[in-house]
Amino acid sequence: HLQLQESGPGLVRPSETLSLTCSVSGDSISSSRYYWGWIRQPPGEGLEWIASIYHGGSTYYNPSLRSRVSISVDTSKRQFSLNLTSVTATDTAVYYCARHGAEPGAYHFDFWGQGALVTVST
Amino acid sequence: EIVLTQSPATLSLSPGERATLSCRASQSVSTFLAWYQQKPGQAPRLLIYDASNRATGIPARFSGSGSGTDFTLTISSLEPEDFAVYYCHQRYNWPPITFGQGTRLEI
DSSP: OOEEEEESOSEEOTTSOEEEEEEEESSOTTOTTEEEEEEEEOTTSOOEEEEEEETTSOEEEOTTTTTTEEEEEETTTTEEEEEEOSOOGGGOEEEEEEEEESSTTOOSEEEEOOOEEEEEOO | OOOEEEEOSEEEOOTTSOEEEEEEESSOOTTOEEEEEEOTTSOOEEEEETTTEEOTTOOTTEEEEEETTEEEEEESSOOGGGOSEEEEEEOSSOSSOEEOOOEEEEO
16 A cells, blocks of 8 residues: 655745655555656645656656756655755645656546645744 | 636535536646545545546545536535545646646535
């Protein structure tokens, strides 16, 4: 049974870099059938996709965040990570990691982590 | 970017009633649309994928329909645990992956 778990600091100072890691257990992170992604949700608001990565290292970013975001994968540790630079209070959100399919008919996010609240504040 | 517009923003119903939620895409997404349910303090849970396929473990009272630009999530007879926020989602044409703004289903 696949499980995803986010980890990282819960508080980040303005202008610094937000770094989160998602640990994957119960399935291979190297499968060609899936992408691994990050989604965030500001308090009381909706869902915003941030970025996804494929097993070969191909990366996909939300154009609205592209200049500040990077996603990477460490298959040996079964982890993928998110870096978001130059954060402001508007980056305060619950950050979710999730898996989505690569094949037609499987484009949805089928497994999600529990979410990690990151607050940007002094 | 494909914009997903959900309506209504809030739907007030009672247990036992039928709920109909709408999601309209700014351009065709074929049938590659999914629905999620989110309760307070929880991650979203996949309900429907490919417009009309129920995810594993999802009760039969949940059904999805539509293709192209217009989609519907129907809950045939509301149970108390169904009161939550519902999001539609597309990954047909990306990046970016987009979500609707959500429909809050309340008592």
